[in-house]
Amino acid sequence: MNLDSNKTSKTSEKMKTVKAAWDKAPSGSKKDDALKHYQAAEKAHKAKNDSDANRELDAASRILG
Incomplete structure (x- = not known):
């Protein structure tokens, strides 16, 4: 496995973890805000921009935390 595919x-694993936390979170503005970051992470991940995806996932995690 090369470095890029490892990242x-x-x-991908981090996205699964954040999505699971989002699924368990109670409805409300925090969940809505976290979803915006998660969706931005999905978009960045599809564009193969892992640094932006990870930054958005970190933001979603902080909101849900």
Whole structure:
């Protein structure tokens, strides 16, 4: 596995973790804000921009935390 695919794999796992936390979160403005960051992370991940995806996932995690 090369370095880029390893980063992508870690980002994919992080996305699963954040999505699971989002699924369990109670409805409200925090959940809505976290969803915006998660969706931005999905877009960045599809564009193969793992640094932006991870930054957005971190923001979503902080909101849900």
